[in-house]
Amino acid sequence: MVHKLQKDMLVSEFCGMRFDTPLVLLSGCVGFGEEYTRVKGFTNRDAGAVCLKGTTLEPRLGNPPHRVCETPQGMINAIGLQNPGARHVVDEILPTLDFDETRFIANISGSSIEEYAEVARIFDDSPIDAMEINISCPNVKEGGVAFGNDPDMSARVVEAVRAQTEKPLITKLSPNQTDIQENARRCIEAGTDAFAVINTLMGMAIDIEARAPIIGNNQGGLSGPAIKPVAVLKTHQVYQVCRDHGIPIIGQGGVTTADDAIEFLIAGASAVGVGTALFYDPLVCKKINDGIVAYLERHELTEVAQLVGTLVLNG
Amino acid sequence: MPKAPGRAHDATDTDNPPTVTDTMPNKRPHRDTIHVENARILERAEHPGDQVILRVHAPQMAASAEPGQFAHIQCDPDLPLRRPISILRVDARAGWADFLFKVLGTGTRRLAERRVDDLLSILGPIGKPFEARMTHRRPLLIGGGVGMPPMVFLADRLREIKGAYEPFVIMGSEVPFPFEARPSQIVVPGMPEGVIAAMPLLDDWGIASRLASQQGYPGTFEGYVTDLARAWLDALDEEQRKEVAVFACGPHPMLEAVAALAREYRLPCQVSLEEFMACGVGGCAGCVVEVQTPKGPAMKRVCVDGPVFEASAVFPAA
Ligand SMILES: Cc1cc2nc3c(=O)[nH]c(=O)nc-3n(C[C@H](O)[C@H](O)[C@H](O)COP(=O)(O)OP(=O)(O)OC[C@H]3O[C@@H](n4cnc5c(N)ncnc54)[C@H](O)[C@@H]3O)c2cc1C
Numbered sequence: 349m350v351h352k353l354q355k356d357m358l359v360s361e362f363c364g365m366r367f368d369t370p371l372v373l374l375s376g377c378v379g380f381g382e383e384y385t386r387v388k389g390f391t392n393r394d395a396g397a398v399c400l401k402g403t404t405l406e407p408r409l410g411n412p413p414h415r416v417c418e419t420p421q422g423m424i425n426a427i428g429l430q431n432p433g434a435r436h437v438v439d440e441i442l443p444t445l446d447f448d449e450t451r452f453i454a455n456i457s458g459s460s461i462e463e464y465a466e467v468a469r470i471f472d473d474s475p476i477d478a479m480e481i482n483i484s485c486p487n488v489k490e491g492g493v494a495f496g497n498d499p500d501m502s503a504r505v506v507e508a509v510r511a512q513t514e515k516p517l518i519t520k521l522s523p524n525q526t527d528i529q530e531n532a533r534r535c536i537e538a539g540t541d542a543f544a545v546i547n548t549l550m551g552m553a554i555d556i557e558a559r560a561p562i563i564g565n566n567q568g569g570l571s572g573p574a575i576k577p578v579a580v581l582k583t584h585q586v587y588q589v590c591r592d593h594g595i596p597i598i599g600q601g602g603v604t605t606a607d608d609a610i611e612f613l614i615a616g617a618s619a620v621g622v623g624t625a626l627f628y629d630p631l632v633c634k635k636i637n638d639g640i641v642a643y644l645e646r647h648e649l650t651e652v653a654q655l656v657g658t659l660v661l662n663g
Numbered sequence: 664m665p666k667a668p669g670r671a672h673d674a675t676d677t678d679n680p681p682t683v684t685d686t687m688p689n690k691r692p693h694r695d696t697i698h699v700e701n702a703r704i705l706e707r708a709e710h711p712g713d714q715v716i717l718r719v720h721a722p723q724m725a726a727s728a729e730p731g732q733f734a735h736i737q738c739d740p741d742l743p744l745r746r747p748i749s750i751l752r753v754d755a756r757a758g759w760a761d762f763l764f765k766v767l768g769t770g771t772r773r774l775a776e777r778r779v780d781d782l783l784s785i786l787g788p789i790g791k792p793f794e795a796r797m798t799h800r801r802p803l804l805i806g807g808g809v810g811m812p813p814m815v816f817l818a819d820r821l822r823e824i825k826g827a828y829e830p831f832v833i834m835g836s837e838v839p840f841p842f843e844a845r846p847s848q849i850v851v852p853g854m855p856e857g858v859i860a861a862m863p864l865l866d867d868w869g870i871a872s873r874l875a876s877q878q879g880y881p882g883t884f885e886g887y888v889t890d891l892a893r894a895w896l897d898a899l900d901e902e903q904r905k906e907v908a909v910f911a912c913g914p915h916p917m918l919e920a921v922a923a924l925a926r927e928y929r930l931p932c933q934v935s936l937e938e939f940m941a942c943g944v945g946g947c948a949g950c951v952v953e954v955q956t957p958k959g960p961a962m963k964r965v966c967v968d969g970p971v972f973e974a975s976a977v978f979p980a981a
Pocket residue numbers: 416417418733744745746747748749750763764765766767768769770771772809810812936937938939940965970
């Protein structure tokens with residue numbers, strides 16, 4: 349067996365980008381890239397990539413409070429895409445990030461196809477490493493998941509963004525739809541380079557004393573361990589479509605441990621997202637990376653890629 | 664004096680864009696300011712009204728905590744989302760920190776079940792602290808219910824600058840106070856007849872304090888903290904009143920009343936706010952409150968843009 353340094357075992361290539369680890373910090377959980385560096389012991393270097401908060405053309409104030417609450421094995425959020433607008437992100441925030449530490453991915457949103465395209469055009473002329481198209485945000489009235497639930501609309505958004513940029517394009521799919529495989533097929537035809545699977549599931553939590561929803565927006569996106577089995581299945585399903593096209597997936601939804609991450613890799617993900625788990629433990633990435641290395645060694649594998657899509661279905 | 668800890672650029676801030684120069688790669692003062700510690704519970708005391716005081720060993724947090732900051736605490740591993748709790752006191756040399764909390768729901772109930780020698784995962788210190796300025800040497804500290812802790816911490820810091828400040832602390836509670844009140848040794852101007860009960864810790868520090876409640880506890884002012892504050896302010900002369908700055912933490916209606924009082928007397932006023940939180944470090948924008956800025960309304964994160972805000976930005980004049 350070739351002997352590799354442990355940290356090299358975690359390195360992979362994703363759409364032509366070098367990921368130092370298979371972990372991707374998820375959009376909406378780490379602000380615009382610097383927030384978690386407040387925590388001693390945390391470093392963006394523990395992640396292969398960091399997805400920035402969903403960004404629209406104009407600034408958005410987002411939804412009224414409360415925006416988050418804990419639910420069994422997870423949480424509901426309805427932030428409503430609060431962001432300072434694409435121009436501000438490119439002009440004021442990107443220059444403050446350290447691109448030596450990790451790859452930074454923009455998460456682009458819009459309420460019309462034109463808006464998605466315009467945001468993509470702004471990011472195309474920036475040092476950003478890649479773009480993730482968020483056609484699955486459940487928390488805004490217009491756009492978002494409305495595009496993601498309809499394969500035709502999804503494909504049109506991807507096509508419009510593709511026309512604006514040569515940078516790697518990742519399409520983020522919603523679990524709140526009937527046929528995720530058909531949607532994936534159409535997005536591949538439209539030119540996506542990769543997928544992120546899945547965004548949050550829609551949910552509600554009720555304050556029984558007030559008989560009102562806890563979340564200001566009434567409903568929100570459910571994330572965390574509660575959604576993991578759904579996310580693993582969807583990753584497996586999308587992988588069936590992607591495999592022959594060589595299109596990689598960032599599997600995500602409820603990952604908190606190395607075992608969770610390995611499940612996603614086996615199901616077909618080439619990289620694994622970590623979102624809600626950071627709220628539980630800001631230093632979780634190091635632990636997941638160490639666990640993945642230990643697993644690879646135990647199974648006499650030398651790199652993460654050897655694990656991707658190795659699922660053996662039962663008879 | 665308490666100074667603001669390093670802040671990351673406020674990426675969700677649309678009215679106050681960060682400048683490139685103060686966040687250059689070699690100049691990121693916000694980094695490494697919050698610690699994750701597995702803190703052992705050293706002492707635990709129960710008080711009436713479902714109130715608990717915990718002392719934990721958290722030396723890294725204790726070394727840099729400032730009044731107004733909080734810790735984001737995992738109440739129980741089965742309930743992994745953390746709960747924000749203000750820092751009551753720290754001893755940087757001994758490495759401990761105290762918290763006072765009241766059981767409200769599942770999280771705080773689980774926290775109340777934790778025992779001495781248990782380990783608590785603590786993230787802190789977090790947030791923008793209260794900022795006292797020498798120009799206002801008569802700070803008025805008002806704490807309501809579980810809003811008392813930051814006021815004790817602030818009083819502790821103010822006394823360290825010997826003779827520089829002459830603070831007056833008013834604590835309000837509708838459940839029994841989480842300490843044994845006793846008659847004060849310190850004379851306070853304007854106090855109504857019989858309002859003599861004080862917080863012993865503060866009295867021992869030589870800091871004037873009085874208590875307010877609707878419950879008619881002995882020696883306590885029967886009424887609102889703001890009414891007692893007004894009595895004190897009215898007993899000061901014009902020059903003395905100009906030296907007053909107000910600091911408050913407590914339930915929202917109390918803060919609103921305090922802000923109105925400060926506006927009426929034209930006093931600077933800082934308030935500490937609460938909102939549901941997820942990350943606690945500025946990453947999720949889950950904890951925002953609406954504040955007024957010169958450019959219109961903005962949504963600010965309680966965890967890192969606060970929890971302390973200028974009262975005038977949160978409660979603008981009607
Ligand atoms: C900066 C800050 C400092 C605080 N300091 C103290 C303190 O020193 N002592 C103390 O007793 N309490 C304090 N609180 C309030 C405390 O965080 C809540 O009482 C606690 O989160 C309630 O959790 P629970 O699970 O028991 O209640 P539940 O009602 O079951 O909570 C459900 C959800 O709502 C959230 N939530 C409910 N009420 C509040 C609230 N008032 N503030 C924030 N989140 C809330 C919880 O975090 C949880 O996610 C502080 C809050 C903030 C924001």
